[in-house]
Amino acid sequence: MFITFEGIDGSGKSTQARLLAEALRAGGFDVVLTREPGGSPGAEEIRRLVLEGDPDRWSPETEILLFTAARRDHLERTIAPALAAGRIVICDRFADSTRMYQGLSRGDLRGLVDQLHSLMIGREPDLTFLVDIDPAVGLARAKGRQGTEERFEDMGLAMQERMRAGFLALAHEFSARFRLVNGARPTEEVAAEILSLTRAALA
Structure with a gap:
């Protein structure tokens, strides 16, 4: 099964992806935990290009190409081989993030994102968790990390x-695979709900 986590910056999705991987491993499942952009050596190199530096470093069109290139390498080298071996793949962000960050927020480029996805990636996750949180809370959390990968956070609250x-509209569009989770609750409570929903999907 291919499981992805989506949400705005600071939503807690990365923590939840890690907690789900740990819980499933404890239950005897063979799990690969990965992330985007990244998840393979080449994609990690591209990650540094797109997440660091000035907010206006790349045009939206260039970003779409960079993210798609990273995703293709990630798919070839990490995701597809793991799924073929019967492992569960849990990924922190996937194509839905590109549909939002490049396809929606920086111009009306969703059609271009979907075209490239169809041509070069060609698959969707089996299950996607959208960890939903108030944008002001999420941004404060994200900025509080004091990291170097803040290019998108620097684009502001709006x-x-x-x-x-x-993301909420996307969850409605792809309702068969999306599960909406309230991320404002205690971490353990969110994790318990996600594990329960995952076990139901695996049954």
Whole structure:
């Protein structure tokens, strides 16, 4: 099974992806935990290009190409081989993030994102968790990390608000695979719900 986590910056999705991987491993499942952009050596190199530096470093069109190139390498080298070996793959972000960050928030480029996805990636996750949180809370959390990968956070609250609305619309569009989870609750409570939903999907 291919499971992805989506959400705005600071939603807690990375923590939840890790907790789900740990819980499933404890239950005897063979799990690969990975992330985007990244998850393979080549994709990690591209990650540094797109997540660091000035907010205006790349045009939206260039970003779409960079993210798609990273995703293709990730798919070839990490995701597809693991799934073929019967492992569960849990990924922190996938194509839905590109549909939002490049396809929606920085211009009306969703059609271009979907075209490239169809041509070069060609698969969707089996199950996607959208960890939903208030954009102001998420941005404060994200900025509080004091890391170097803050290029998108630096685009401000208005962008995070557009992203949240876009993710909620995407969850409606792909309702068969999306599960909406309230990320404002205690971490353990969110993790328990996600594990329960995952076990139901695996049954």
